[in-house]
Amino acid sequence: MIVKGHPVVLVKIGGCCFSDKKVPRSFHSNIMRHLLEQLGKIPVHPVIVHGGGSFGHPIAKEYRIQDGFNKEVDDQRAGFSFTHDAMVDVNQKIMRLLLDAGIPAYPLQSSALFMLESGKIDSSFLEPVVALIERGFVPVLHGDTAIDLTRGIGILSGDTIIVELAEKLPFEQRHLIYLLDVDGLFDKNPNIHHDAELIRSIHIKNGEITFHDSSGEKQLNFSDNAVSGTIDVTGGIEFKLRELSRLTHENMEAFLVNGCKKNTLIDLHAGRLKDYTIVHINTGG
Template identity: 30%
Template sequence: MKSNKKIILLKLGGSLLTDKNKPFSIRKEVVKSAVDQIIEANEKLIIIHGGGSFGHPLAKKYSVSKGLDKSIPNQIYGIAETHQSMNKFNTYLINQFLEKKYPVLSIQTSSIFIKDSDIISTNSLDVIETALDLGIMPILYGDIILDKQGSFSIISGDQIILELCRNLTKYYVSKVVFAMESDGLYIVDEENKNNCNLVTECYSNELDNLNLADLGQKIDVTGGIKGKLNFIKSICKSKIPVQLINGLIEGYIHKSLKNQILNCTNILINE
């Protein structure tokens, strides 16, 4: 039976909150704005944030996403360093909410998810749902993930969202919001290949036909926009609409959480 407890999943992109070209950098004004908007909206939600300049450079340095490779110097130390760097970033974000007396709880992703070859599983999401019941907003983040086969990898914020959509039981996800640096998905202009157009609305069954424009990307060990699109397709299979918004535009996060009209990409579900 479908729960009547509605929730929104909000992904704060790592490249939105940090400068991926400058290791361990935080865009403090962007973070402050996002936190203020989330508090003002005061909706029931789970926040998931990406690794940005705290996770991606180290994950790339130690080839964490490729799994155990004894030929890589200090790789085991590297997964610990990558994990701790993400904890540091997460702690900064947590503190921004606590300084404003807003109740949030950091949920360590690598402690609730595990891999077995290509399958990601969790014993329970009770801690997340209980926090929500208590009026506490859970915050998860891209992290390392251990593998029962004696290895490890990266679990991205997008992957976390997909697993939450699949495994939450007491709450149903009304929509997923991706707050990014751009206005959404762009496709190549068929009449002028040098131009691109924003996709403002499309149905989930149309995603495979989109000719995505290559807008360039910074270091990203989790697949970039095309990798994100694959996760979006999987999210839509759970009958959950997706919205991609520009988190740099003042007020857009708040408006999205309040379901107001935005210039962004809305991915609707085919009934």
């Protein structure tokens, strides 16, 4: 049950949790229903950001929206609008499940809240997000197309949005949760390498991303650990960590967990979840 005054937790629902990115506009309603029902049972006040899955990404790639205006791309303006329309479509599906779960969710159009400059957020209008939280609602944002002051148009990633919220929302919130289709970050792609090992703890400080193993501290190498083989115009798991490295607040934590497994959120909140990656951001250690 969502109760006003519960701690604010930022939740990023990856498209891989609700969609097969190789199958256009596929939607796994049973997985999402279970996931969102869990969210309504734990004593937190979530702010939800969801990705595009096979709704927005294939269209954005076809029309090369992430590159900005390009005269070589036919009907790119229509593609810009088609991409947004696809995101509205999946947002409505998620909203219906949230409301069915008894969560007082309210959708916000991300492209109306953020402007880009060369692919990065230039300005944000977060007053509606703040007002909804203060009134006991659960804001729901999503990756989207957006106006870019330099390139004309662009893609606004949900991974960028959640970090912007973590940096600028005026609430005491220390935790971010990333829901994936794997248990966290691995040293190799677990979809390809059966001997891939889960990296259980990562540290981000002063923009550097490190982890420890039996031989000591290491700089994280992204050569082969991001899940690949699907269309993701926003950059995958490496991009998530790069965005987290922009945070300036101290002692924040991000959890990379498997949103497709049963009771992940309930077990995480209860301290029972065994397999996940925790990202320590600007901690004193």
